[in-house]
Amino acid sequence: MDTTQLLKGVLDLAVLAVVADEDGYGYDVVRRLRAAGIEEVGDASVYGTLRRLYASGALTSYVVPSDEGPHRKYYGINAQGRAVLDAQRKDWDEFARTMSRLLGTEAGR
Amino acid sequence: MDTTQLLKGVLDLAVLAVVADEDGYGYDVVRRLRAAGIEEVGDASVYGTLRRLYASGALTSYVVPSDEGPHRKYYGINAQGRAVLDAQRKDWDEFARTMSRLLGTEAGR
DNA sequence: CACACTACTGCGCGTCGCGCGGTAGTGTCC
């Protein structure tokens, strides 16, 4: 039941994709990922990933005070982030195709 | 270039699939995985995975002396291994489909 | 005023793939 291991190295990609679609703050990104089908993702993982991506220069960040709760730290994608997203998306596609071929499911053909 | 992280949690599955196809020894499994497109896999990872799978009861093992090199430790899949393989294959398919959907590539449809 | 929800942070843990080095058997080439 270790679906958690499948996320390794892919959470970056998933988070980038979500943020690329529209700027988002941590709590919101968690909800969007879960809504997209990645139900098992832990909130700490997402917050950590966002911070890591920001530290690596792939995301911008700005704080917006909210009048219905704590402040929200928004993250947006920049040019470098988009480059990373494209590269990782390509890697993923290729890898997924390879795995599908290996597993004998014809999904990758 | 961190394709290595993509393997997390999937090497088990890949190794099981290869061994399920036909019994194999470590060095051979490495070659078969690389031939299948998983070029970056390290030999230590495969040996470790085989040992781990064996320890968990998913594989059987027997040593065959070779007259053209060192002995070979063959691994074969058993009923439990096949159950694990099926379960993980299902998890992977579902996960890959979810990711494809999220990424907007229509490969998962 | 206890509780629930929103929102973020920090810490320590466990898993697992990897690089590296070591051992050992066989065959090849000069």
Added chain:
DNA sequence: GGACACTACCGCGCGACGCGCAGTAGTGTG
């Protein structure tokens, strides 16, 4: 016959990363 290459396996320590948990803080509700 000695250096080298290939086959085949093992052990060790490292680093990445997702996770659970606990903590803090703001807002609204019974």
